[in-house]
Amino acid sequence: MPRALVAAEQAAILGQLAEGVILADTAGRITYVNEAAARLHGVGRLEVGPDDYARAYQLLTEDGRPCESRQLPLARAVLDGVVSTDARWRIRRPDGSEIIALGSARPIHDADGKPLGAVLTMHDDTARVQTELALREESQALETLNRVGATVASELELERIVQTVTDAGVALIGASMGAFFYSTTNEAGESMLLYTLSGVDPHAFDRYPMPRASLMFRPTLAGESVVRCEDVLRDPRYGKSPPYHGLPPGHPPVRSYLAVPVVSRSGRVLGGLFFGHPEPGRFSLRHERLMVGIAAHAAIAIDNANLYGVAQREIDERRVAEERLRELNETLEQRVEVRTRERDRAWKYSRDLQAVIDDRGCFLEVSDAWYAVLGWQPAELGGHRAYGFIHPEDRPAGERPFFSNLARGPAFENRMRHKDGSYRCISWVASQAGDTVYASGRDVTEQREQAHALARAEAALRQSQKMEAVGHLTGGIAHDFNNMLAVVIGSLELLQRRLPEDASVRRQATNAMEAANRAAVLTQRLLAFARKQPLTPRAVDANALVTGMSELLRHALGAEIRLEVLSADGLWPTLADANQLENAILNLAVNARDAMAEGGRLTIETANVKLDGRYVANHPELEAGDYLSVTVTDSGIGMPAEVVRRAFDPFFTTKQAGQGTGLGLSQVYGFVKQSGGHVTIYSEPGRGTSVRIYLPRLAAPAGRREAADAMSASASVPIGQQELVLLVDDEAAVRQVNAEALRELGYRVLEADGADTAMTTLAAHPQIELLFTDLVMPDVDGRRLAAEARRHHPDLKVLFTTGYSPTAARQIGALDVEAPLLGKPFTLEELGRTLRQVLEGA
Known part of the structure; x- marks a missing residue:
């Protein structure tokens, strides 16, 4: 049907x-x-x-x-x-x-x-309908793009530009929300600032931090590429396993995500456009292309707005500068007058040296400070070359030293000659304008001297701390070893007593006992160096002690070595362990014997010594005061400086293996330090060695001490009369301290570090009245220097100084029999008294 x-x-x-x-x-x-x-x-x-x-x-x-x-x-x-x-x-x-x-x-x-x-x-009919819809949407998009382009092209307000662009993007692609982040840097170092929102409440992001360079945001924030994501909760690029979370918790719902960087014509990232929708798959390639076009419009508009802002600021700044320039021009004459007065006042009253130097290196103008600092009146310097006032060692090549120094930098130092012939260290700051140099110098002599003194004190302290640390180590080892030796020696004694005289092993026990006894002596030396040996201090007359052990010393030295003992009159007593002092002198004598394999002379001298603040400044462990000295001097091979520096180190020796332990001088050092004294070594290769022990003077009874203090207070230090003294010493630190002492005593001082410099200085300054030189120096010693100097200047007075004793200096041939000699260390009073005696021919 x-x-x-x-x-x-x-x-x-x-x-x-x-x-x-x-x-x-x-x-x-x-x-x-x-x-x-x-x-x-x-x-x-x-x-x-x-x-x-x-x-x-x-x-x-x-x-x-x-x-x-x-x-x-x-x-x-x-x-x-x-x-x-x-x-x-x-x-x-x-x-x-x-x-x-x-x-x-x-x-x-x-x-x-x-x-x-x-x-x-x-x-x-689906295709036709979709085509009609696409054409309609494309027409609407073009209209929107044209409208946005026309709007932002004429807009110079940044906020309105980005708001227009963001609203247009939301409308074009049907996003539920859009945002523009502007590239900037705040105080926290964050690089993106939320500038505008569209489609959501403006306060929706208040509780979120600024976007970081995470996997999701990095391509946009860095201007690398567009990011289009179908579903941020399912995209494996933004998480390790499902469900993925590309956005912070509580963020407005976003599944579809589209982000486009906004990049200027110069390539700088201006910011980024970000869009979202709660449904997945809402953004297509067409939407991406539309947003790229929108971003291009935004970049051009933002560039124009920024350029307008810069131009407007420049116009404002130019207007302010023009107003300021007009004000400056109106007050120019007045300000020039004020600045001129200020410059003249600074020039006149500044304690710094001011100088203007022409292209020939001559002074054009100098300030009054030259008289206060260097003793020269400005009129005495005008037209003179600066070259002649600079220390010879500090002169660069050529006769325009300030120009040469400027080639290495605006700041430099040199030594400038005082009118009295001495030199002051000046720190300069200079600049060059054409062929003229403008220089300002500050006297830093005291600062440099203080720095050198501090460096010497620090070096001495470091050496003392090193010796102290080594002493603690060796003392601990020796103490423990001594305990073990006590067991060994005691056991060997018991074994020897129980062995028959004819037992075959008795000889081995005797050998073991001898070795153990030698080890015990070695540990005693270690304890002595560590200042942990038991001492029995008592009042000691060093003259009697040295005289009493003369016979022992002669036997120890042998017939090839001549012993000479020089005892000081009125030698002060000291508080020390007599046995250990004898042992120290014996150790020094044995070391001296080893240094004179072919024979020679050994001299032991005693003397009263005053150590003042100048000397103890370089020896922080010492106190200024009265000491007696025992000096052991040999005429042997001597030691180079590097060996002298390590002579007191334990186990350091220059002898062949098996010929010494290296503990002799270490034991002397430890005993002297434990007794509150000091020990020094003076030595030169080929000129023998002099070891001097300083021990504190034993305090006198109250009445005698008060009388001595009264006599000391009544004594006055002889003062110089501005005589010009040439000081020669190859040790810079010693030379500096002695120069300071001479100036304090009222003398003018010129310094030289050796014979060549001394002869040059003598030729340039014939008014020098006294040569104060170290005896033992490399190349040309003090005696030969004095002889050469007197050949050219027959009336020149000479005073020698040395770390050797006078007797030792004459024995090694470094000093004439009748030449005046001041032994190191010396006090200011001794220096002043000796200088007056030499200058006055007493």
């Missing part, structure tokens, strides 16, 4: 049509569906029988809604007389896709005009 309307032939024809055909009866029920209509609905061939109506009704839909009954409403409408020639269906297929079908619905009549049903014809 349902197929009565369609004959077999007709069905075959309808089945071949490309257009879909559906037949319905007068009740609106589907009776036939051709293959084209079935394909439109997403199924294969559809046979319509009594049992297929339900399936057919479910497949055939209008406007995307399934039929609610077994009748097609459109078919019923046609049968009721409503003919549709331009009907449109939205068909939802079983796979979930939809198409849009376009067709017509007409009634079917028999020959008598009686209605038999209705026929529906249709074809797929």
Whole structure:
């Protein structure tokens, strides 16, 4: 019955049509569906029988809604007389896709005009409809882009530009929210600042920090690429495992994500446009391209706004500068006058040396400070070359020293000659304008002397600390070793007592005892160096002690070495362990014997010595005061400076292996330090060695001490009369201290570090009255220097000084028998008294 309307032939024809055909009866029920209509609905061939109506009704839909009954409403409408020639269906297929079908619905009549049903014809119109929609959307997008371009092109306010761009982006791509982050740096070092929002509450991001260079944001913030993500919760680029979280917790819901960098014409990243939607898959490649265009418009507009801002600031700054310049011009004359007065006042009253020097190196102008600092009146310097007032050692090549120094930098130091012939250390700052040098110098002599003194004191302290540390170490080892030796020696004594005289092992026990006793002596020396040996101090007369051990010393020295003992009259007593003092002198004598393999002379001298503040400044462990000295001097091979520096170190020796332990001088050092004294070594290769022990003077009874103090107070230090003295010493530190002492005593001083410099200085300053020189110096010694100096200056007075004793100096041939000699160390009073004696011919 349902197929009565369609004959077999007709069905075959309808089945071949490309257009879909559906037949319905007068009740609106589907009776036939051709293959084209079935394909439109997403199924294969559809046979319509009594049992297929339900399936057919479910497949055939209008406007995307399934039929609610077994009748097609459109078919019923046609049968009721409503003919549709331009009907449109939205068909939802079983796979979930939809198409849009376009067709017509007409009634079917028999020959008598009686209605038999209705026929529906249709074809797929989806592509055409989508094209129309795409064209419409593209037209709208172009209109929006043109509108945005025209708006931002004429806009110079940054906030309005980015708000317009962000709103347009949200509208163009259908985003639920959009944002623009501006590239800047705040106090916390954050590089992106949220500038505008669209589609959400402006306060939605108040509780979130600024975007960091995470995996999601880095490409945009760095201007590297566009980021388009179908679903930020499922994208493996932004997390380690599902579910992925590309955004912070509590962020407005975003699944689709699109971010486009905004980059200026110069390549600088200006910021980024960020868009989101709570549904996944909302942004396409077309949306991405639209946002790239929007970002280009934004970049140009932001560049223009920035350039306008810079230009406006420059105009404002130029206007302020012009106003300031006008004010300066109006007050120029007044200010020049004020500055000139200030400069003249600074020039006149400054304690710094001011100088203007021409291209020949001559003084054009100097300040009054030259008289206060160097004793020269400005009139005495004008026209003179600066070269002649600089210390010879500090003169650079050529006769324009200030120009040469400037080639190495604006700041430099040199020594400038005082009018009295001495030199002062000046720290200069100079600049050059054309062929003229402008220089300002400050007298830093005292600072440099203090720095040198501090360096010497620090070096002495470091040496003392080193010896103290080594002493603690060796003392601890010796103490423990002594305890072990006590057990060894005691056990050996018991073993010897119990062994018969003729026992075969008794000889081995005796050898072991001798070795243990030698080890005990060695540990005693270690304890002596560490100042941990037990001492029995008592009042000692060093003269009697040295005289008493003379015979022992002669036996120890042998016949090839001549012993000479020189005892001082009125030698002060000292508080010391007599046995240890004898042992120290014996150690020194044995060392001296080893240094005189072919024979020689050994001298032991005693003397009273005053050590003043100048001397103890270089020996922090000492106190100024009265000491007695015991000096052991040999005429042996002597020692170089590097050996002298290490002579007191334990286990240091220059002897062959097996010929010494290196503890002799260390034991002497430890004993003297433990007794509150001091020990020094003076030695030169080929001129012998002199070791001097200083021990504190034993305090006198109260009455005698008060009398001595009264006599000392009544004594006055002889003062010089500004005589010019040439000081010669190869040791810079010693030379500096002695020069300071001479100036304090009222003498003018010139310094030289050796014979060559001394002879040059003598030739340049014939007014020098006294040569004060060290005896033992490398190359040319003091005696030969004095002889050469007197050949040119017969009236020149000479005073020698040395660390050797006078007797030792004469023994080694460094001093004439009657030459005046001042032994080191000496007090200021001794120096002043000796100088007056030499100068006055006493």
